[in-house]
Amino acid sequence: MQDEALSEAARAFRGRSVVSANDFTRADILAVLEAAGAFEGRAGGPGSTPQEPRLPGRVLGLLFFEPSTRTRLSFESAMLRLGGSVLGFADARVSSFSKGETLNDTIRVVAGYCDAIVLRHPNEGSARLAAEVSTIPVINGGDGSNQHPTQTLLDLYTIKKAMGRLDDLRVGFMGDLRYGRTVHSLAAALLHFDVKLSFIGPPSLKLPPDLRLEIEEAGRLGIEVESLDEVEDLDVLYITRIQKERFPDPVEYERVRASYRVDREALLPLGPELKIMHPLPRVNEVAPDVDTLPGAIYFQQTRNGVTVRMALLDLILGGGA
Template identity: 50%
Template sequence: MLKGKHLIEPSDFTVNELEEIFTLADDIIQDPNKYLDACKGKLLATLFYEPSTRTRFSFEAAMLRLGGQVFGFSEASSSSVSKGESISDTIRVVGCYADIAVMRHPKEGAPKLASKYSDIPVINAGDGGHQHPTQTLTDLLTIRSYKKSFSNNVIGLCGDLKFGRTVHSLVKALSRYENIKFVFIAPPELKIPSYITEELTNHEFYQTSNLEEAIPELDILYMTRIQKERFFNEEEYLRLKGYYKLDHDKLNNAKDDMIILHPLPRVDEISPEIDNDKRAVYFNQAKYGMYVRMALILKLLGGDIIC
């Protein structure tokens, strides 16, 4: 049972528990009307200390489509944090009003700290460059829907692999499945951290800075943007910005059934000309994010139909 649990990183749930969430998400996709009142009378608190569009909207849409309600803040300056309130006090107070909470924070470990003081389920919606588990659930559901299996795939992860919390979460999650080959595509300055690759003892992987050479063998290409907000030096950001750009020429050598994922927002790493290519599934991926969050909320509140 997932009722009452926190989701701070993907490994908090077993592979079987993840499959429960994906199976429920599939059912919601097939018959969303069945779940219109599943969370009637329940409240979701959104505690976003860092700006977000897709993740926050996705959670809000998920709860509203389940018949629940949402309250919260979209930046720290509009909360009592601006007065110096601690995370532990904030979550204690929020727990007096809400049934479940979602937190995004620029500091790594902040949602985990909140979960230690919370009487309600806490979901990590991204903490610094550390983890982004619900984006990982989104990515996994998308891969599962298009590839039917996580195993026996070659996945290339391209862009900012140093600070990319979506990449870190996805690699850790996929490492629990069999026969997956990882190709890490990044400039030397933004290569995948060693603490991530050290966990891939049962998987083949290699690192390269050349997307064109890697793309022919890929079943899945996971593009990411160079994240300006993670750089201390703007000159360094501007030097690396635009390092990769996926366009038709690069796709000419890709498999016909390769899928292109992106956690969004996109800047300039995927040309808009790719959007109509059948392999580009990143906007469908965003929609899967709402469905998987609906399933997650239901599971943490203790029900498949009625919370």
């Protein structure tokens, strides 16, 4: 893609809300990933060097109506590393929301206290509503089971960093394909690229029909199987947690959970080049002996969260401008 198109897409992020991965164009994705490259090695961890302040005096509001560790802390880390400050709450019980205030009012009020808002909320569509009523940009930090667009961006960044490209890739998704929002958002975002997407999961947790149709119509559908044994030739395997609450029968849950656990031996036939990703937290779907495989990149994936969120905040709030 031409540099000019990328620069244009990067400029368009200034003051923009980020609500859904479905809103991203290919240029949007590439612009954020390119911007993230500039913060590589500035996001903490071994060998990291401090980032020059790019957002001094800017304040990010973190409104977390639901518990979160990674998303909240990585946004906080990203903003602090850029020289900005954060405020907000991590528990809806301490906000006016618990007194019955509408989300609409909460957003309008908080918009007067900061320069951008990160919102996590249990209701699907809450971020879209917040972005409509807010006078400042709103970044969706997860709206129920719907969207988590910054997770999608950091997943894409992780794939690009590990593979050197986003085109000409075979990506497999395994686990909860039905309810896993990370699967839905990443699969939809990957449709902007030349990829083949395969799906491995139990019949009760198949991909939603509409998304499946979209992938099929785009000519990007690989195989759909119940077991990893039936899969050959993958570049990336994206594993998600199978959640207990999705199963009315605990026996069925235990059976499914046991059959979707991967260890070194199960991954061996897929070769040493395979990259293994997981949005974390994991329960037991990825055995600890996988951690030392060179292709296990799920901890790098979470670290990339800070880098990508630094890039996104910098683009939205016009860092260095």
